[in-house]
Amino acid sequence: xxxxxxxxxxxxxxxxxxxxxxxxxxxxxxxxxxxxxxxxxxxxxxxxxxxxxxxxxxxxxxxxxxxxxxxxxxxxxxxxxxxxxxxxxxxxxxxxxxxxxxxxxxxxxxxxxxxxxxxxxxxxxxxxxxxxxxxxxxxxxxxxxxxxxxxxxxxxxxxxxxxxxxxxxxxxxxxxxxxxxxxxxxxxxxxxxxxxxxxxxxxxxxxxxxxxxxxxxxxxxxxxxxxxxxxxxxxxxxxxxxxxxxxxxxxxxxxxxxxxxxxxxxxxxxxxxxxxxxxxxxxxxxxxxxxxxxxxxxxxxxxxxxxxxxxxxxxxxxxxxxxxxxxxxxxxxxxxxxxxxxxxxxxxxxxxxxxxxxxxxxxxxxxxxxxxxxxxxxxxxxxxxxxxxxxxxxxxxxxxxxxxxxxxxxxxxxxxxxxxxxxxxxxxxxxxxxxxxxxxxxxxxxxxxxxxxxxxxxxxxxxxxxxxxxxxxxxxxxxxxxxxxxxxxxxxxxxxxxxxxxxxxxxxxxxxxxxxxxxxxxxxxxxxxxxxxxxxxxxxxxxxxxxxxxxxxxxxxxxxxxxxxxxxxxxxxx
Amino acid sequence: xxxxxxxxxxxxxxxxxxxxxxxxxxxxxxxxxxxxxxxxxxxxxxxxxxxxxxxxxxxxxxxxxxxxxxxxxxxxxxxxxxxxxxxxxxxxxxxxxxxxxxx
Ligand code: SF4
Ligand code: SF4
Ligand code: SF4
Ligand code: SF4
Numbered sequence: 001x002x003x004x005x006x007x008x009x010x011x012x013x014x015x016x017x018x019x020x021x022x023x024x025x026x027x028x029x030x031x032x033x034x035x036x037x038x039x040x041x042x043x044x045x046x047x048x049x050x051x052x053x054x055x056x057x058x059x060x061x062x063x064x065x066x067x068x069x070x071x072x073x074x075x076x077x078x079x080x081x082x083x084x085x086x087x088x089x090x091x092x093x094x095x096x097x098x099x100x101x102x103x104x105x106x107x108x109x110x111x112x113x114x115x116x117x118x119x120x121x122x123x124x125x126x127x128x129x130x131x132x133x134x135x136x137x138x139x140x141x142x143x144x145x146x147x148x149x150x151x152x153x154x155x156x157x158x159x160x161x162x163x164x165x166x167x168x169x170x171x172x173x174x175x176x177x178x179x180x181x182x183x184x185x186x187x188x189x190x191x192x193x194x195x196x197x198x199x200x201x202x203x204x205x206x207x208x209x210x211x212x213x214x215x216x217x218x219x220x221x222x223x224x225x226x227x228x229x230x231x232x233x234x235x236x237x238x239x240x241x242x243x244x245x246x247x248x249x250x251x252x253x254x255x256x257x258x259x260x261x262x263x264x265x266x267x268x269x270x271x272x273x274x275x276x277x278x279x280x281x282x283x284x285x286x287x288x289x290x291x292x293x294x295x296x297x298x299x300x301x302x303x304x305x306x307x308x309x310x311x312x313x314x315x316x317x318x319x320x321x322x323x324x325x326x327x328x329x330x331x332x333x334x335x336x337x338x339x340x341x342x343x344x345x346x347x348x349x350x351x352x353x354x355x356x357x358x359x360x361x362x363x364x365x366x367x368x369x370x371x372x373x374x375x376x377x378x379x380x381x382x383x384x385x386x387x388x389x390x391x392x393x394x395x396x397x398x399x400x401x402x403x404x405x406x407x408x409x410x411x412x413x414x415x416x417x418x419x420x421x422x423x424x425x426x427x428x429x430x431x432x433x434x435x436x437x438x439x440x441x442x443x444x445x446x447x448x449x450x451x452x453x454x455x456x457x458x459x460x461x462x463x464x465x466x467x468x469x470x471x472x473x474x475x476x477x478x479x480x481x482x483x484x485x486x487x488x489x490x491x492x493x494x495x496x497x498x499x500x501x502x503x504x505x506x507x508x509x510x511x512x513x514x515x516x517x518x519x520x521x522x523x524x525x526x527x528x529x530x531x532x533x534x535x536x537x538x539x540x541x542x543x544x545x546x547x548x549x550x551x552x553x554x555x556x557x558x559x560x561x562x563x564x565x566x567x568x569x570x571x572x573x574x
Numbered sequence: 575x576x577x578x579x580x581x582x583x584x585x586x587x588x589x590x591x592x593x594x595x596x597x598x599x600x601x602x603x604x605x606x607x608x609x610x611x612x613x614x615x616x617x618x619x620x621x622x623x624x625x626x627x628x629x630x631x632x633x634x635x636x637x638x639x640x641x642x643x644x645x646x647x648x649x650x651x652x653x654x655x656x657x658x659x660x661x662x663x664x665x666x667x668x669x670x671x672x673x674x675x676x677x
Pocket of ligand 2 (some may be wrong): 264265266267276277278300301302303304305306307317510
């Protein structure tokens with residue numbers, strides 16, 4: 001065994017390490033300095049607040065090292081990530097423990113070298129420089145083999161992704177392929193070097209590390225250091241504000257292009273559209289491809305599924321919103337004409353029902369709601385029986401929050417004047433905006449699924465049970481956005497039999513009609529709808545039930561069975 | 575022709591001299607404007623049309639006649655609610671076209 005304490009083969013590694021650390025430090029300063037002042041304060045404070053500090057530690061370990069969220073989605077991929085990340089981490093940790101507790105190899109020319117190196121250098125390549133005890137040797141070998149097993153899965157995934165349960169993967173350019181190759185070979189080289197002690201392999205090992213670390217900032221592997229920062233920022237409660245600065249930068253570089261959102265996205269029904277998924281959006285924006293990222297931002301249905309399943313909870317939809325807002329549309333909205341609408345309430349009532357634009361296009365929902373409220377003996381009034389003002393959300397969806405102000409104000413005035421204590425809505429799109437953007441203190445806001453559920457549970461509405469088999473479709477803005485999953489299902493179980501869809505609740509598939517998308521063509525939407533209907537028909541239900549007028553209209557185009565709104569179904573059973 | 579006897583200004587448009595750049599550019603990005611059959615469904619359902627003269631069908635006509643300013647003025651009324659897009663029998667992506675005109 002070689003007996004020097006220093007050997008030039010460590011130089012490439014040291015160089016790479018120095019580079020990557022400097023780069024990360026500069027990046028860190030840049031992100032933090034770009035944060036708005038309040039956010040920066042929030043960030044510093046969150047680091048010392050016990051609650052967020054604990055969440056930080058939990059997620060740093062849980063997400064960065066153990067990849068808990070990936071385990072939940074796909075255990076094979078979970079193992080792959082954990083094996084590489086945790087294995088590598090353990091090798092570094094055990095190596096250091098070993099180094100500080102054990103003596104260097106026998107016969108080292110310690111004295112001659114000490115003066116030269118001890119101040120700024122310590123032996124990193126443990127096996128080469130320090131003597132192992134059996135326990136350490138076992139641990140090091142164990143974790144090394146763990147990493148290599150993870151890499152084997154990665155190789156299999158690359159060759160044939162379906163084996164590990166992934167249908168679509170991202171396609172990478174030369175730089176990403178090269179660094180991946182470097183990553184894959186680092187540990188086999190190390191294993192060979194340790195076992196044979198052939199100098200060439202120690203050199204290869206070190207050079208591999210140099211390549212990996214020098215390329216890291218320019219490839220998707222930048223997610224390894226960025227992820228930690230992103231977790232801290234997220235726990236500090238910082239929100240997306242600017243399109244490509246500060247917090248968003250941290251999000252962009254945290255996305256490892258894992259591609260899990262590609263399979264999840266409703267647009268992935270064909271290869272062409274799968275290029276519109278968040279994984280590609282993040283990559284394009286990272287590479288400053290403004291045109292493409294704006295195009296994708298306008299195409300996305302904003303169904304939120306990618307955000308829900310993303311192992312890092314990257315807020316890609318929020319980033320897309322800010323990207324949309326950067327497109328120079330000069331619509332110069334002028335809604336001053338809304339002022340002519342009288343806000344004098346005709347009468348006052350406890351419950352105010354707002355159907356919304358989309359429900360105006362599906363009048364059967366309005367009729368059903370009327371029947372239900374009358375049957376239940378509710379003191380109610382219609383807010384928009386004769387014409388409606390838009391709730392403002394479609395405008396906001398185009399990235400124009402300020403332009404929606406006139407509508408928000410007018411509607412708020414109308415609602416407040418009515419004296420109602422409860423606002424019932426039929427459209428989940430409205431529901432979201434009323435919940436999040438309106439200030440309606442003292443007024444309870446309910447979607448009609450919740451409202452009907454309450455009427456049934458409190459005994460105000462008597463329903464009879466039939467023997468129709470229903471399947472329930474979770475509208476994006478009701479399910480993923482507000483987790484209203486149980487109320488509609490409980491209602492349906494009271495009036496018939498509920499069958500399961502293939503993908504339900506948080507992974508339900510958007511109907512394809514979403515107003516979130518500005519550019520999808522009718523044909524493309526139809527393809528998405530057909531796929532979503534197939535998923536719902538998984539257990540051969542007699543009827544598809546949904547709770548959104550837009551889903552209803554969209555599904556009706558493609559469904560082999562009757563599509564109904566939950567209000568309609570209930571109104572048939574009272 | 576304006577012989578000077580009219581009470582209101584003439585609505586006569588000289589098709590040879592109108593500037594159609596906006597309309598042509600629009601057709602290029604959104605070829606579906608060509609498929610409009612002027613059925614008026616979009617106008618009938620329009621949320622803004624309930625309170626104003628907003629009409630997408632008429633706006634396309636204005637653009638075809640080079641009356642770009644009038645068309646842009648009309649768009650200011652739009653709430654982007656999307657009802658028009660949903661009812662269009664030709665599946666024309668009206669919301670996107672409205673936005674593109676203003677770009
Ligand atoms: S957005 Fe999330 S799910 Fe999609 S590629 Fe990035 S990390 Fe993976
Ligand atoms: S929000 Fe929905 S449509 Fe848009 S990228 Fe995510 S999963 Fe796809
Ligand atoms: S509904 Fe469609 S086809 Fe009819 S006038 Fe409007 S844009 Fe043209
Ligand atoms: S999107 Fe604009 S033009 Fe279309 S119906 Fe709504 S207000 Fe009218």
